[in-house]
Amino acid sequence: MQVTSPQFKDNAVHALADAQLQRALGNVRGGFIDKRRKAVEALPEFEELRESAKAIKNHTLDHLDLYLESYEEKVVASGGKVHWAETAADARGIILDICRMANARTVTKGKSMITEEIGLNDFLSGVGVRPVETDLGEYIIQLRNEHPSHIIAPAVHLNADQIEADFRRVHDHLRPDRDLSEPEALLGEARRVLRPEYFAADVGITGANFLVAETGSSIIVTNEGNGDLTQTLARVHIVVASIEKVVPTMEDAAQIIRVLARSATGQEMSVYTTVSTGPRRAGDPDGPEEYHVVLLDNGRSAMLGTEFQEMLRCIRCAACMNHCPVYHAIGGHAYGWVYPGPMGSVLTPALIGVEKGGHLPNASTFCGRCESVCPMKIPLPKMMRHWREKEFERGLNPATQRWGLKFWAFFAKRPTLYRAATSVAVPFLKLFDRGKGRFRFLPLAGGWTRYRDLPAPETRTFMQQLRDREVEARQAA
Numbered sequence: 237m238q239v240t241s242p243q244f245k246d247n248a249v250h251a252l253a254d255a256q257l258q259r260a261l262g263n264v265r266g267g268f269i270d271k272r273r274k275a276v277e278a279l280p281e282f283e284e285l286r287e288s289a290k291a292i293k294n295h296t297l298d299h300l301d302l303y304l305e306s307y308e309e310k311v312v313a314s315g316g317k318v319h320w321a322e323t324a325a326d327a328r329g330i331i332l333d334i335c336r337m338a339n340a341r342t343v344t345k346g347k348s349m350i351t352e353e354i355g356l357n358d359f360l361s362g363v364g365v366r367p368v369e370t371d372l373g374e375y376i377i378q379l380r381n382e383h384p385s386h387i388i389a390p391a392v393h394l395n396a397d398q399i400e401a402d403f404r405r406v407h408d409h410l411r412p413d414r415d416l417s418e419p420e421a422l423l424g425e426a427r428r429v430l431r432p433e434y435f436a437a438d439v440g441i442t443g444a445n446f447l448v449a450e451t452g453s454s455i456i457v458t459n460e461g462n463g464d465l466t467q468t469l470a471r472v473h474i475v476v477a478s479i480e481k482v483v484p485t486m487e488d489a490a491q492i493i494r495v496l497a498r499s500a501t502g503q504e505m506s507v508y509t510t511v512s513t514g515p516r517r518a519g520d521p522d523g524p525e526e527y528h529v530v531l532l533d534n535g536r537s538a539m540l541g542t543e544f545q546e547m548l549r550c551i552r553c554a555a556c557m558n559h560c561p562v563y564h565a566i567g568g569h570a571y572g573w574v575y576p577g578p579m580g581s582v583l584t585p586a587l588i589g590v591e592k593g594g595h596l597p598n599a600s601t602f603c604g605r606c607e608s609v610c611p612m613k614i615p616l617p618k619m620m621r622h623w624r625e626k627e628f629e630r631g632l633n634p635a636t637q638r639w640g641l642k643f644w645a646f647f648a649k650r651p652t653l654y655r656a657a658t659s660v661a662v663p664f665l666k667l668f669d670r671g672k673g674r675f676r677f678l679p680l681a682g683g684w685t686r687y688r689d690l691p692a693p694e695t696r697t698f699m700q701q702l703r704d705r706e707v708e709a710r711q712a713a
């Protein structure tokens with residue numbers, strides 16, 4: 237994936253002109269928002285739960301080293317193994333070693349954004365291990381050789397007719413005249429095609445929504461049950477999770493789960509909440525023979541103690557992107573890397589550097605909806621502003637923008653001069669609106685006026701109008 241500012245602008249232009257994508261994005265604009273609102277309204281203590289979830293994560297992040305060590309002890313005590321991966325390359329190498337030890341040819345996978353972050357599928361395919369995505373959305377985009385465009389609905393950018401065409405193209409061993417016009421038919425076909433893969437797989441890889449320090453358990457929440465089959469039927473189960481997924485106790489995980497599904501899909505609970513603790517024990521009817529956890533840092537420990545630490549509270553519910561007008565307009569692929577929407581605009585520069593991802597915090601209207609719906613109360617707009625400051629400090633934004641801001645700052649720090657300059661500039665600018673009250677073109681604002689007009693200023697400045705009103709109020713008194 238390309239992660240550059242020009243690429244983002246090109247992607248956004250193409251996304252806006254893509255009628256198919258715009259039709260698919262209608263599902264995000266409507267469905268998720270209504271469902272979340274109803275779920276939240278039905279739970280009077282939702283605000284209290286948000287506060288408590290935030291407090292749990294803040295406490296954990298303040299003692300992350302202790303909880304991670306305690307988690308590892310408990311995993312080992314239950315017969316599993318923890319592998320520490322500082323970078324994406326380390327994580328890929330560890331996973332490959334485990335696959336080689338298991339003589340794995342086929343690996344089933346539950347939905348996992350972390351494995352997207354480390355580019356696992358391409359890597360495994362390149363070394364002769366066949367990854368099979370088992371989440372329906374992930375399976376669909378794997379057939380298309382695409383990446384997820386949403387963190388909980390990876391194929392939300394597609395319409396049913398596109399999926400039907402992909403199934404007919406790839407499942408060419410099935411009867412060509414079969415009826416795939418209903419979503420249930422597509423689902424049934426995917427289930428039938430995927431079912432044998434669980435039994436063929438030597439290794440099952442899942443992510444984790446939570447890692448529980450007190451028990452050494454990993455928890456996944458899903459709606460399809462594919463995660464359970466992935467981790468139960470293969471001989472070896474690998475959990476790939478980032479370090480901030482740890483919580484102290486099972487009770488803490490349960491508290492956060494109460495805000496997770498409501499914020500994500502508007503459900504009270506996801507259909508499956510699955511807890512795994514170590515490999516199969518004597519007498520267990522099923523389960524893997526080996527249980528490995530790959531704990532990924534990949535830049536997260538460097539966020540601790542910085543203005544971006546709060547981002548590590550994120551539980552990947554996607555409410556922020558579901559409510560973001562920029563995401564609604566361009567979808568997830570335009571963002572150019574794994575994490576789209578407001579959470580991606582903060583997390584991506586932290587993980588790949590502001591030099592590559594610095595344009596993303598600018599893809600925001602700062603309307604504040606993301607923060608208002610975030611169950612973990614993450615101040616996303618504030619952190620995007622921090623990234624913009626860093627971009628400015630490092631001279632990464634365009635020279636016109638930098639000089640424009642310096643010019644404005646010079647006047648803004650001198651109020652008398654500022655008022656004098658605006659009292660001259662405002663009537664002068666007014667001359668160019670040709671009496672229409674709006675500009676169709678304005679030098680240095682071409683990026684704006686190319687697509688929309690810009691309201692012309694009033695003939696008097698805000699301060700002048702304020703003074704006029706004060707005088708009128710005094711006279712009326």
Ligand code: SF4
Pocket residue numbers: 549550551552553554555556557579606609610611612613614
């Ligand atoms: S930032 Fe908040 S709203 Fe967005 S995915 Fe993370 S927890 Fe959910």
